[in-house]
Structure formats: structure tokens, C-alpha cells
Amino acid sequence: MKPLDPRLLRRARAARLFLLASIVLGVASGALVIVQAVLLAHGIAGVVLRGSGVTAVAWGLAAVVAGRALLVWAQEVVAQRAAAAVKSTLRRQVLEHALKLGPVRLSGERSSALTTLLTKGLDDLDPYFARYLPQLVLASTVPAGVIGWMATGDLLAAGTVLVTLPLIPIFMTLIGWAARAHSRHRQHALAILAHHFADVTGGMTTLKLFGRAKAQTAAVQQVTDRYRIASLGTLRLAFLSSLVLDLLASLSVALVAIGVGLRLVDGKLGLETALVVLILAPEAYLPLRQLGMQFHASADGVAASEEALRVLETAVPNWGDRRDVPDLRCTALSLYDVTVTYPGRDAPALNGFDLELRPGEIVALTGPSGSGKSTVLAAILGLVAIESGGVVAGGSGAAEFEPRVWRRQFAWVPQHPSLRDGSVAANVRLGRPDASDDEVLTSLDAAGARELSPAQRVGERGALLSGGQRRRVALARALITDAAVLLLDEPTAGLDCETEAEVIAGLRGAGRTVLLVAHRPAWIAAADRVVELGRSANEYRELSVS
Template sequence: MAQGVQEGEPPPSRWLTAQARQARTAVAGAVGAGLADAGLVVAQAALIAGLLEAVVVAGRPPGELAAGFAALAGVFLARAGCTWARAAAGAEAARRITAAVRRRLYRHVAALGPARAAAFHSGDVASALVEQVEALEGFYAHYLPQTVLATAVPLALIAVVAALDPIAGGLLLLAAPLVPLFMALVGMSAGRLAQRQQRSFARISAHFLDRLRGLTTLRLFRATERAAASVEQAADEYRSRSMAVLRIAFLSSAVLELISALAVALVAIYIGFSLLGYLDFGPGPELGLRNGLLILLLAPEVFLPLRRLGQHYHDRASAVGAAEEITRVLRTPLPEAEAPPPRAAPPARDPQTDLPLPSPVPVAYRGVRVAFDGGEAAALQGVDLEVEAGERVVICGPSGAGKSTLLHLAAGFLAPSAGRVEVGGAPPPGAGGVAWLGQQPWLFHGSVRENLALADPQAGDGRLWQALGAADLQEAVAALPQGLETPLGEGGYGLSGGQASRLALARAVLFGAPVLLLDEPTAGLDPASARRVLDAVRRLAAGRRTVLMVAHDPQLHAWGDRRVVLEAGRVAEDRRA
């Protein structure tokens, strides 16, 4: 197994910043709107100070200042437009980036395949795809643009103040760095707590999903009250961790407010005493009302970007915690990239049923060895096996002998540690693909038609009914209340186990794959249902498909044309029926 670039995923904070490249224009738009708003703040303060000086000092009536008031109203409207543009650009950046991250996660999990993805709990993966990705939105919509504004805007405003009065500018310059300093001190604790909170959320998601899936079993064993208590305990743990994060967030906001209030108060005292004539040093006595008011109006604006950054700091803490969970999935290495299999020609179709008529292909295992991380022994060791085109092979042996691993290799879910697997002369899943049927066929919440359409989205009613007939399910579906439109629950809820297996077979018929992989397809079925499933598989094979079936039941060992016995990862017996 190759060590792909996923293992080189950067730390969460750097990974978050790197994703911003996918929406540079939108992020730049949010920053640009914020900078434009800062320029308008200066214009607004200058207009207000000028109007007050004209009224108070010059004694001009308000009616003579209509142009100034009109300009001030225009600035207000322009600032409202900048605020809207900034919010819209930030939301667009968050939408693009979260959509890209979610697509990457989907592709990564799909590339891992069922065997490798089994290392993660399905609740953890679902949480990463939904809640953890959504937790990134605030980082890109608010925090990331604000980091630029929190640096550029205060420096620009301090420069304007310093041009009017160097002492007032110096006071602001001394106080401003204290804000990020205390934010960093508080933020280190907040980041650790947020990561624990996100891990707690992932655990509670997995915990709740486990209990939900096992609800029937819990009822049978009268353990629903204990299960509910465990969910309540997990939820209470998440609540306490969330409150701890909020306490830190409120503490950081209080620190910011205190520092900014003290700094503005110092500037106000200096300006006030200068205007009253109590200070006779520096440019204070020469300020005048207009410049003094302008400095007083700009002083709070110096700290406003920093305060906003503090308000959104919890977005960063949440995003870092979410990124930790997301990158944990992305760091899982993918198998070595094989050359893409040759494109298979579309299979011929039966002129009467319009169903695919695939041509069977051979399956070959050549010196195959499979070893898992942490395993004491190899799952497969030196397996050489040639399965002829159209052959039906039953694979048996004790638990842990490597039977399912053999099927996973043919499906392309696993890559061999050594040796080579070929399906139709190409790497798995081969040019024509494979069809898989496990112990519990995967049927999703939707109608019968929607479950079948996964294999052939263009299939009409006629082809769907023919596929159901080939799988010996036509009568059962016709007897359902809404026929093809009958809704099914997740996992095929609403059908019996045998009917669910045959519906999966009907999907395989529509797909037209030349290789059919069966992993205990009759497990848990009564004898009549198991016989109908096997009869349907036999009809599907009929010289058109190569079949590999794992079977524990001794009564199935003679079902195929050939029986292969595995023991301790090696072929112990290979004989024809």
C-alpha cells in the first residue's frame, strides 16, 4: 500500500489556511469591502467633526450645511453597501471552500473503499462530512478576512491619528498590540478545548448512531433505558465541553473590551485636557475642535477590527477542532494508483428483455500476499488462483482464513501487499466492473425504482420489471402497495432478507458486470429464501458471469463448479465439484 500525499497533510491551522486558495477571489472581495469600509470610516469621522466645528465654533446654521449632511448620508449608505458586500463575499467563500472540502472527503472515502474505510466508525465519517465541514464556515466567512483587516485597518487609522497628533497616535500604538497578545494567550486554551469539543461531538454522533441501528436488539434485551442513559451521559459531556469553550470565548471578549476601553479613555483624557488648555506640551494645544473630535471618533475604530477578530476567534477554535477530525480521515493513505483499466465496450442486450448480456472474464491471483497494519500474520500468503471465465467458485474455510479478503481484492477494495490480481486481464475491478452482494445488501431509504436506478439510471419500467423477473422478485414487487414506487427504509426495511438480497441481484442484472462477488449471500435466510437467492444467482451466471462466492454453510460447498478451501491465508484445497 502506497504512502500517499494524505499522510503529509499539514497541521490543522495550516491546512485551514491552505484551503482558502480555492476561493481567493471571494476572500479578497471580503477583505476589499472591509478596507473600503475603513476608508469610509475616516471620511465619516471627518465629516462629522467638520459639521460640529461649523455649528459650534463658526456658529453656522444647519441649513447652510446641507451639502455636508448630504455627503454624510452618502457615506452612511456606502458603508451599508460595504457591509453587505463583505458579508456576501465571506458567505460565498465559505460556500465554495466547504463544498470543495466535502467533495474531497467524499472522493477520499470512496477511494478508500469499504475495507479501508472500516477503520473509521460510520458515525465519525458522517460527522466529518456534515457537522465538521459546516464548522469551517465561520472561519472562512468571518475570521480569515478579519485577520487581514485586524492588521491593516488599525495601522492605517493609527497613521491618520498620528498625522494629526503624534502623542495620541503613540498611545494607540502602544495599546493596540496588547489585544492580539491577550487573544493569543486566551486562544491557546480555547483551541485545546475546541478540539476536545469536536472530538466529543464525533463520539456522540457515533454513539447515537450505534444505539439507533441497534434499537431492535436493545428492545429485545430490554436495554433501552440503559442505552438512553448512556446517550444522555454522552450528551451531557458534550454540553459541559461546549460551555467550557463558551466561557473562554466570553473571557477573551471581556479582555478585548477592557483593553480597548482603557486605551480610548487615555486618548480621550489627553484630547480633553489639551482642548481645555491644561496641557501645554506637544501639538495638543494647537489641535482645535475639528481635529480633536476626529481623533476621538477614530480611536474606538482602531480597536473595532481587533474586537471583531476576538468575537470570531471561537470560529477559528471550532474550525481547528473540525479540521483535526477532517484531516484524520484525509491522512489515511490511499492504495497505489493503478493504470486505469481499458474501457469496455457496452455489453450486448437481450432483444427480448433489453437486459445486458455480459461476456464472462477470468479472475487471477498471482503470488498474492496481503498484510494489514498491526496484524500478527498475513491475511493472505502466496495465493495463486486462476478462475476461468464463466466459472462458479465457492470459497470456504474457517473464520479468519482470508475468504472475504480474496473478494475484496477482486472488487478493488484492497490492494495486495505483494503479487498481482487481474480481472479480465486488467487490475480490479476490470474493464467491465464487478457486482457485489454481501450478507446485508445495501439498500438506501427511497423507492424500489430509485434503488434499482443506481445500476442503470436510464432504465425504463420495462427493463426494471425484466430485471426483477430475472432475480425472481417480480411478483413480490408487484404485490407491494405502490409497486416500483413503494418506499423502502434504510437497509431495505419493508422487505424480507431474501427479498432484499434478490433486489440487490436485480441491481446487478441491470449493471451488467461480468463478475459477481457474493459474500455469504444466504446468511441469516431461511432455507426457502436461501434456495430462491441461489437459484436466481445460477440463472444470472448461466455462462454470462464469473461467480466467486464465500460460504460457511457446508450445504453450499457443492453449489459451484469448483471449491477452494483457504486455511491460514493459503489455498489448502482446490478441486472441482
């Protein structure tokens, strides 16, 4: 990432305002540095040569010190507020963009890595705004002012500083390349640690069942050691870079001091002028030295913002803005020549797939795992990019409509439905928040879940329910909506035959159009039509139902 990425300025208005305020404060700080040096030199020269003038200089220095303290306080306040505003903006934008990308498009993104980015990752922007960017402004303004003022008194000393000063940015750039690689490696190690820990925690029941829970301790320790080694490598590089920058600055100031001292002894330079040059020389190098140190403190935030911007720049599907979606209760839905290829894969998941879904009928999709059944549902919802062909309703393509309006026609129950911690009724009402208690009971009954009390808690991710109960709660949530079409992915997996028959009867009684992924014979027998997909992406056929 660049020292000041223009993409960040475009994304966050607070960053632009903060940069403007930092420039103003930086110029003011540079001016006070010069005034302080002049006052010190004048005071010391006055005492040595004239023995007077100390009181006025002391009051002037006190005012300058107070002014610099006030500027530091103002810079800190502005930086903290800007950092909070930018973090809030990026978090909101990433979440909104993730919603636009959809769950299928984000399947390549580890959910734990995205969670880490939006929490710990973006919190690392605090030192970037509070330390690095203000120091970057100071490094851009103070040295120029200091060298210009030195040139008015001692051109040779100003030339020495001007020649040696670029050495610090050169070494900073070389060190920065290495630091950026270390920070990215550390950020990646943190994402792996978060993902691995989340997997172990989520699968603890299975691990205990097979006696592998204790064995995961070594695996977690190994991943933690990678993160620790990456963190120590970043710290080691930061300490070594500070040593190099301090050494360069010290040698450069020493060259200036030697030249000034020799000219002062020869009488070619006045005492007050020599003092101004000697006091200002370290101030010319100090902002760049501090910038090098603050770069490492902000490197994690820079890496996090790069990752956030990468997510934000992921292309989203092109949708129209039409809101006049045809009513699918009385309009057929057609898929024609649909081809879908997932990113990172060469073979298409679907190739030239055709299907017509007529109002009120139940159509079952069957076929081996990986044949593209779930992809058909995702294509209808617009959760995957369709390379060719399209989804049509009433003579118009789905991509012409506003996505939220289009998706209101559908209720989707994925293969692994997600439930929130709360009551059964609260999860069902996610489909329609204004549903009454009687409507919740009716939808649970239609989903074959009458044994579940609406007040019963489901736990985090439905942990207090069985797999079959989670699916039936999700099905009740779909049934309580006003959606014309139900898209179901193995809705009765894990259910006994009697409960499955109740679910089939409930869906028949709902009178909705149903497109479902099914393997169980009961659903195949109950469907109006069965479409079988083959192992190849372009193999599919419609089976007759007796």
C-alpha cells in the same frame, strides 16, 4: 487551523474571490472610518471655535454613514454567497473523495460522523465567512491606516497605540489555542453523540428483544451531557476572552486619552487634532476586539473544515487510465502473492495469497472468521490497498485500468447488502436502470425470490424485508447486470435449504464466473473448486471437490 488556511483557498475558488472582495471592502471601510473621524473633529471644533460650518459637515457625515452601511450590506451579501459556494464545493469534493476511497477504506470512518460533518458541521462555516474573515481583513487594514493618519497629527499618541496594540493579538493567540482545543473536543463530542444515537436507533429491535431499550436512555443522556459540557466550556471561554480583550482595549484607549488631554491643556496640541486622535484611537482597537469575538463564533466551522480537509487529504489508490479491460467471460483472473494489511493493524489480513479464477467456474472461499475471505473480494475490486503482488487479467494488472471500467466486469453482493427505500424493482434496477419488467422478474426468479412482487416496498435499508429476502434482492440486482464475474459474500445466509437450492440452480444457469465466500455445505458441494483459508494470513489450500 490557521486564520486563513491556504488549503481552503486551493480547494474552493469562491473563497479566493471572497478574500479579494473582502480586501477591497476592508480598505474602503478603513478610509471611511478616517474620513468620519476627520469630519466629526472638524465639525465639533468649528462649533466650539467658530460657531459655524455645521451644515456641510452634517451632509458629509450623512454620506459617510450611508457609505459604511452600503459596505456592510455588500460584505454580508458577498459573505453569504461565498459561504454557500464553499460549503457546496466541500460537500461535493468530500462525497466524490469518499467514493474514490471506497466502502472498505471508509470503514474506519464512522458513517454518522461523516454525515454530521457534511450537514451540521459544514453549516458552521457561515459565521466563519460572514463574520470572521471580513473582520480579519478589517483587523489587517483599519489599524494600519488609523495609526498612519494619527501619526500625521500626534506622533506620541500614534506611538502609544502602536506599542499597546500588539497586546491584543498576543492574548488572542493564547486564547485561540485554548479555543481551538475546546472546539475540537466539542466537534468530537458531537460526532460521538451522532454515532451513538444512530447505533441505538438502528439496533432498537434487538435492544427491545433483550429488554435493554430503556437502559439506553441513560447512555444517550450521558453522551448528551458530554456534548453539553463541551459546548458550555466553549461558551465560557468565549465570554472570558471577550472580557480580557475589552479590558486591554479600554486601558489602552485610556492611556492615549490621558496623554492627549495633558498636551491639550498645555497648549501643545490643537483642539481639532486632539479630537481626531481621540475619535480614531478606539477605532484602532475595535477591529481586533471584534476579531477575537468572531473567532469563537467561527471556531466550530474551522474545526469542521479541518475535518473535511483531513478526509480530502486521505490517500486514494493509484489507478491507471486504460479502458481496454480484457473480457473476463473468456479470460482468466489471477491473484498472485497478494498481501493486504489494514490501517491500524500490525498483522496482514492476507499474506502471499494466490488464486486463479477461470471463466465460467464457481469457486468457494471457506475458512474461519477473520481469515481474509472478504478481503480477497475487496482486493479484486480495488477497495483495499495491495502491498505486494497484484490482480492480473490478460497479462495486465488491475491497477493499470480506470477503476470504473474495471469494476464494470464485476457484480458485488457484500455480507450486509444495502437497499434503498422504494420498490423491489427499483432496487433491482440499480444494477441496470434500463432493465425491462420481464428482466426484473427473470433476475428475481434466478435469485430464488419469485415470491417477492416487483412493486413491493422494501423500506429504509430493507426494513420491510427479512434478512434472506434482502440478500436475494441484492443477488437479483447483481444478476441483472452484464458483469462477467459475480463476487458474493455468503449470499444464502439465513435461507432454508430449499430456497438455497433454488439460488444455486439460478447461479448455475446464469453461466457467470462466481467467486463466493461460503460456509454452508450446499455451496461447498456445488462449487467447482474450494479454497480454504486458515487462521493465519499465509495459510490457505485448495480442496478437491468430488
